[in-house]
Each structure stands twice: as structure tokens, then as C-alpha cells.
Amino acid sequence: MNVLLVEDDQQVGDFIATELTAVGHHCVREIDGAAGLRAAQNATFDVMVIDRMMPQMDGLALINALRDAGDNTPVIILSALGEVDDRVQGLHCGADDYLVKPFAMPELLARLDVLHRRVSAAVGESETTLVVVDLSMDLLRQHVQRQAINITLQPREYKLLEYLMRHAGQVVTRAMLLEHVWGYHFDPQTNVIDVHVSRLRQKIDKGFDHALLSTVRGKGYRLGPQLDD
């Protein structure tokens, strides 16, 4: 994945760049908004990671300029603000996702993955059946089967599974689940999400020889064939 990173903090920038390179992405770094805009105009990127508060041209202005120029590359804003109105403001100006500093690197990686896939798999939005190994979901009939055995799900469990299946093989964080499955942006004080996931796991994995839904320690969850790690 080709990533443009615009971040004025040297250390944070270094860290993100190193992490991105470590997982196999190609990363171009710029340290202010104006340079970021020039870089974006000169090359094509899959995803951009843009800091909100920067000298010269701030992140929101940069995104505005990009969108005005017809560039629709998905953008994640990084911000140390993250207060009540800021998120809305950031998303309004054309960003696709908003991540508040401090964030855990897996969170950023997971979100980048999702954004990238969303663009490249945009054609797949209209599909009517989702399949992950031997688990299938009929979106029209809202029907879930594994190895020809019907699985009955509650509405929320269905939405949860749908989201996981749409992002099969990717790590999905708790915050992402809260945002997309429940539709709220908040910090749970306890492990509420874990309970929901373990309920779902009971239904789709119990009694089958291999588990599909796994917990990735310190990161989130992944649906798909077990990896060796």
C-alpha cells in the first residue's frame, strides 16, 4: 500500500513511518501541509495520513485543497484534539476517518487497511452473499450458514458478523466495531464489546473443528482462517 504521511512531529512521524514500512507498506513522509499538498499532486497514493495541527497549512486546509482539486484519495486525520466538535468538523471537510492522538499503532493500521480495501473493493458493495471459508451470509435473506448448518443470530450479532465478514482477514479494533456496528463514538469503561464478540463466537465457532473468529492480543479481532502466530 502506498501511504502519504504528513506529520510535523519528528518522533511521531518516524514511528509511524517505521511501523508502516515494517508491515510492508510504502511510506512517503512530509513535514508540513504545503509540502504534503505538493507531494499529493505529484504522485498517486492509496491512503493519506494527515496530522491536523501543523505549521503553515493545517490538516483541514490541506484536505480541503485536495478535495477541491478532485483528489478523492481516502484520508485519515490524526489529531491531538479529539473533543466534541472536532471530529465532526474533521469529517465534514472531507476526511474519511479520524483518529485521536494518542492512538495505538494497530488501530491506525487496521483503519488504513479498511480504508484501502473500501476503495479497492468498492465494486463488491453490491454483492448479495458474503463467504469466509465455510461461513456464508446471505445479505438478502439475512441468513447465516456454516457447513450447511443454519445459525440464528440476534440483529446486533448479525450486524457484527456482517462487519467482520466484510473485513475478513483484517484486524478490526473495538473502537471500529463501536463506530460501525453500534454507530456511536464513545469510550466504554469496561469490556462490553468482548462480551458481544464472545457471544457471537459461541454461535459461529462452537462445535466446529476450527475457529474463525479470533482475538488478536492488544489489537482487536479478526475473522478468517487461523494464522500461525
Next chain:
Amino acid sequence: MKTRDVVRSLTFRGIVTYVTALSAIVFLLLGAVYLYFSYTSFRTLGESVMSELETLEVVYSGQSLAGVTQYIDDQLASSSIHRFYYLVTDAEGIKIAGDLPARPSYREFDDGWLGFELALQNWGQSIDVEFLAYPMLLGDGYEVMVARDYADIVDRAELVFTTLFRFLIATWILGVIGGFFSAARTLDRVERLNLEVSRIIRGGANERLQVKEEKGYIRVLAMFMNQMLEQMEALMQGVRRVSDNIAHDLRTPLTRMRNDLSQLRDRSRQEEGGQLERIIEECDELLSSFNAVLRISTLESGSRLAGGSDVELRALLRDVVELYEPLAEQRSIDLALEAPEPQVCKGDTDLLFQMFANLLDNAVKYTQSLGHIRVQMSTKLTADGSRRHCVVISDSGPGIAFLERDHVFRRFYRVESSRGEHPGHGLGLSLVQAIAQYHYGSVELANNNPGLRVKVELP
């Protein structure tokens, strides 16, 4: 503005009291001055009677009774308006000369003065007139009495007192009318100021009072209030700047530390990895308390909700309850929502969700298994006729002791008995209160016998 409000106002009452007191004092002063002049008039009258008697005495001693009679006849012939009246009697009391009747019924005053009433023929009308008289013995049993009427003095006194009294009433009425208008004006200006101030309270500290339209002391007051608002705004901006700085300067290095640790963990061996994992978790805890504190500060120091979107409370509560249902079920807690009809309020969906999630989180955390939690939603009408949404979350847990109920909203405060037993950083309820107040609402804690009853009210 109602007349009743003006009449009740302090300004009006003050002016009425002042006008009443002023009129009374002026009346009393003028009255006293006039009484003094009346007294002087009477004294002059008395002195003139005495000197007339002296003249008569001199005439008697020189020309005896015939002279006196002659003198009196001369005096009566000269028809001056203010003249003396005479009566001369002999030893038997038989009238010899003079124009007074022989025996009018006298009243005796001090010092030998006599008073009587007599009808005088004046322009063909008989009018009762008051007289003041003094008798004197001339010798040989003869007695002379000189009298003078004082109707003019009495008339003058009556005129003056009536005029004074009328002036008093007129002054009082004019004063009260003037007071009414001046109080109405003051009240009007104060009311306008009140409206402005309440607009600022709603809108936030960046608003200012309109100074141009005001005059005099209200203008000065408005200017001072604007200065105060400016200081307040500067302070608020200061707080916001400080928290932004903290956010930027402290959270960023903390994040770097956490990320470095996470890199280290990925490269480290199994046993060290576990230890690093725990440090990272601690780091995350620290960061999340930090974020919570900053969030509370921002909610408390910033301006309140402006506008906001329509939030359907029943749907929101259903989502919160649904989110916590598995957790409650896991601990065999009966969790029920009672919301008969949809209700829409203005607010920030994510914040409201956070608030109810925190409350349910606490309820689930502190309720022992086989307990129950109720979430009830209702509306009530307030005294001023506006509707308020009311959400009550009650549980069968240990509750919070009465003395601790105010403290639990403080940041980092934790009920002593729950310290160590339950996880948490003591910010959940502070955030709940900050969110409720941000929405112009309130949170109250009460006893559920047994358990805790949290009542959230939103406009």
C-alpha cells in the same frame, strides 16, 4: 411589562415613600410658619385693643363720661372696615353708649379676655362673626368694653391651610405619577439588561452586551459587565489553551512511549513480552484517564451545547441497554428498559450515549448477580411549562451513602469501599455530570432502598 411589576418595584416604592415624606415635611413646616404669623396677628390685635382702652381711659380722665360717649360716636361715624366695637355700661349694667348689644354671651379666656359671636349686618346679610373683647372699669361704676372681630385672620388661616393641603395632594399625585414612569423606565432598562445577560449565559462568553443603546449608570454597568466577560473569556481561553497544551505536550510523548514499548514487545521474548504487555496496559489506562480528564475539562470550561441535533432518546436508550445486556446476562442481572413512547431532545448523540453507557456500566459493575437494573424514561412539565426528559437508572446494588453522594461527582473520587474491589479511575460520574450540564440538564443521586437511583434530567 405589567403595571403590577412597576408598582411592586423597589424604585417605585422608594419614590412614593420619598414623595410622601417630603410633602408631609413641607406641609408641617409651612403650617408651623403660618401658625407663628397667626399668633403674631392675634397679638397685634390684642395690643391694638389695649391701646384703644388706654385712649379711652385718657379721654375719661379728661372729659369724663360725656367725652367718652363723644369719642365713641366719632369713631363709629368714621366707617373704616377694621374698626373697634364699643360698649359702655353703668354700675347696674345698663348700656349707655356703644354699638354692641348690652349683654352678649361671653366666653372667658385667660388674662381677662372675652370672646363672643355676633351677627353683623354686612351688605344686607347677617353673618356670624367672632369677636375678641377686653373690659375696663372707668370709675364710678362705669365700665367700657372694646371689641374687635378677627374674621379676617380666621379666613386667611382657612385659605392658607386649604391651599397648602391641595398643594400637598397635587404634589403627591404628581410625584407618584413621575415615580411610576421613572420606575417603569428603570425596570424596562434592567429587564433589557436581564434579557441580554440571559442571552449571554445561553450563548457563551464570547457574546457582549449592547452598550450603545444604554445611557448613564446602566451604560457604565454594561461596560463593566463587558469587561468582566472579557476577563472571563480570557480565563476560559486560558484553560482551553492549557488543556490543549497538555493534550499536545503530554499526551504525545506518552503515546510515543507506549508505541516504543509496543515495538519492543514485538521484538522481545515470551516472558519479557508478558511484562511489557502489562506496562503497555498501564500506559493505556493512564492515557485513557488523561483523555477523560481533558474531555471533562473541555465540557466544563467551554461554551455549552449550541443547537445540537435531534436525538431520539428511546432509541438511544435501547441501544445502550442492548449493548450492556450480554454483560448483565453474564452476571444474571435482570436489565429492563421502560420507555413507553419515543422522545426527542436536542443534543450530541455520542456524548449522550457515553453518559448513559457510563451509568449503566456502573450499575452493572456494582450490582451483585441475581440483582436487577431498571432504566425508566418519562417526561415531566416544569413550573414554567416546558417539558423535561427524565431518565432514571435504578439498581439493587450497594448504593452510595448519603454523605458521599456529592463527592462522587468529583474527579478521581472513589467510594472507599469500592477502591481496589472494582476497576475504574473515578472519572465516570464526573463525565456524566459534565455531559448533563453541557446539555443544560442535571444528575441527581437518590436511595433506591436498596441500591442507587440515578435521575438524569434533560431539557
